[in-house]
Amino acid sequence: ETGVTQSPTHLIKTRGQQVTLRCSSQSGHNTVSWYQQALGQGPQFIFQYYREEENGRGNFPPRFSGLQFPNYSSELNVNALELDDSALYLCASSVDRTMNTEAFFGQGTRLTVV
Amino acid sequence: KNEVEQSPQNLTAQEGEFITINCSYSVGISALHWLQQHPGGGIVSLFMLSSGKKKHGRLIATINIQEKHSSLHITASHPRDSAVYICAVGANFGNEKLTFGTGTRLTIIP
Numbered sequence: 001e002t003g004v005t006q007s008p009t010h011l012i013k014t015r016g017q018q019v020t021l022r023c024s025s026q027s028g029h030n031t032v033s034w035y036q037q038a039l040g041q042g043p044q045f046i047f048q049y050y051r052e053e054e055n056g057r058g059n060f061p062p063r064f065s066g067l068q069f070p071n072y073s074s075e076l077n078v079n080a081l082e083l084d085d086s087a088l089y090l091c092a093s094s095v096d097r098t099m100n101t102e103a104f105f106g107q108g109t110r111l112t113v114v
Numbered sequence: 115k116n117e118v119e120q121s122p123q124n125l126t127a128q129e130g131e132f133i134t135i136n137c138s139y140s141v142g143i144s145a146l147h148w149l150q151q152h153p154g155g156g157i158v159s160l161f162m163l164s165s166g167k168k169k170h171g172r173l174i175a176t177i178n179i180q181e182k183h184s185s186l187h188i189t190a191s192h193p194r195d196s197a198v199y200i201c202a203v204g205a206n207f208g209n210e211k212l213t214f215g216t217g218t219r220l221t222i223i224p
Contacts, residue, residue, distance in 0.1 A: 107156035
């Protein structure tokens with residue numbers, strides 16, 4: 001039990017649709033990072049939010065966007081879904097925006113785009 | 115070439131065997147993380163280290179900063195250890211992300 005909860009656990013969407021994935025972090029964790037994990041691959045960094053501001057972004061297009069809220073919850077939004085967006089989406093929270101502290105991961109949301 | 119390389123990619127061993135998984139990285143790092151991922155996806159943090167060695171139960175992690183190499187060892191392996199083990203590094207510049215290896219799939223046979 002990591003104290004990080006993601007919802008939903010599974011989701012099927014149609015190409016072109018929009019999706020919102022949610023993450024609830026541990027209290028006091030002011031940093032949340034989102035990762036995309038394709039089948040058989042390691043997770044790839046999408047972006048990080050620190051105190052409700054974007055604090056770094058990976059090589060993902062602008063149709064991937066996020067929000068972080070004062071209650072330690074966050075969202076990942078993906079517009080104009082493509083088939084290649086099918087993946088496991090993981091959020092990770094920590095007390096520090098550097099990677100020098102332990103990261104706590106959620107169980108992930110498995111998104112399938114058809 | 116990936117910034118984080120793991121070996122082996124797949125490992126099958128008998129229950130009770132001593133297991134070693136290796137991780138090499140090419141960037142300067144502030145910390146290295148060993149993570150465990152079970153089928154279904156959830157990731158659990160096993161260790162975070164920036165020098166030396168850490169031990170937790172049957173798990174031992176070591177890191178050699180000069181050689182840019184880390185190892186994860188499992189003593190007296192058990193079928194419940196079967197999982198994907200992932201090495202991830204936090205670089206010492208632009209510290210906002212972890213860079214992951216592709217993982218080592220470990221299967222322990224009873």
